[in-house]
Amino acid sequence: MKRLATLLTLALAALLTGCAGMRVVDSQVLAVANVPPGVQLQGAKYRFERLPSQAGNPEAGLAEQQAEQALAAVGLVRDDAAAQLSVLVGFQGTQYLADPWGYPYPGTYGSISIGRGVPWGSGVGFGMGMRFPPPTQYRREVSLILRDLKSGQVVYETRASHDGPWSDSTTIFATLFKAALAHFPTPPAGPQRVNIEIPR
Template identity: 45%
Template sequence: MKHTLAVLSLCTGLAGCATRWVVDSDVRSFSSLGALPAGATYRFERLPSQQASEARQQQLEAMAATALERVGLRRDDASSQYAAQIGARVTAELSPWADPWYFQGAWGPGYRPWGYGPSGYGRGWYGSGWYGSGWYGPAFTPPANPWYAREVSIVLRELPSHRVVYETHARNDGPYTASGAVLPVMFQAALQGFPNPPVGERRVNIEIPTTRN
């Protein structure tokens, strides 16, 4: 089982401690672009459900815009060659490393309202939703051993035909709550190899340097 962020150097409780985290994303992309025109421009497009949550969609689009610029796409709402649709989702679950047989919670010690493993058993689920302000929290907090599954997507359409020319998805999971730091890196991973990505699913590792105070 992989971790969302692999801590390469960790000092706990020390002021100014430097750490390096690796965001490991599983990426799958589909492209019919071949080559990107020089100076290619794009605008963001939103689903009706995304239009109802403008502030958090703007946050997601700002994250994705940085990744799109890195691969040669420049935002120009007035004169766009492409339209980009952005999505992200964070789900809180029970950690796969948690004790599968014991649970201390509202139903009393030892009682588990979910299963585990094969034959109808599965990882505990606590709620999910679209990424919002800062870090998206679960519908209710897991009692212990939280685990977060994250997904991001980018769909690029050619204008004015709206034909899909690029679709990419990235996902990762782990115990860390820092979605505000992880999601931008996942958008970057999702565009790895653009506009001619490798065929099939691949692992993309991107390091995040951080300083812990």
């Protein structure tokens, strides 16, 4: 019995250690495919395109690097010279102070970059029943729009968002790009929840 108790204790400790070393990024994903006859998404070559507002933005460059890794994981190949598709990358992030129910306190929103978080601004009020300090929550969203260069038609559109307590923006944004392509190239209809485990 003593030996059995020791084995159970060791197994429980290993389980808890494993759980403590990982976290789940739960993303809300909505993807739509609109592929005309003769267009093949699997294994297609692509290049990035940028909106005028993204030109010269180093954040856009980092987002494209993260998106490129996620696109490679589903079989797409970056080839600027022989591209069949263009890929437009979108990303945004905000942080806020959360009330006891997880909703944002008014006036506590602040933008965050893809590479790091920034301190939230002033104008925060503290009332009865509010935890002090109130927890900071982060909302991040990414999007990918794939367009057939020959016809100009959008053939795949996907976006993924996540709300959570983690401040490591680079890791979370990279995970969101993976989640956005979780069902590529044949996504199910309607919003989907995609869970990806990453180290703490």
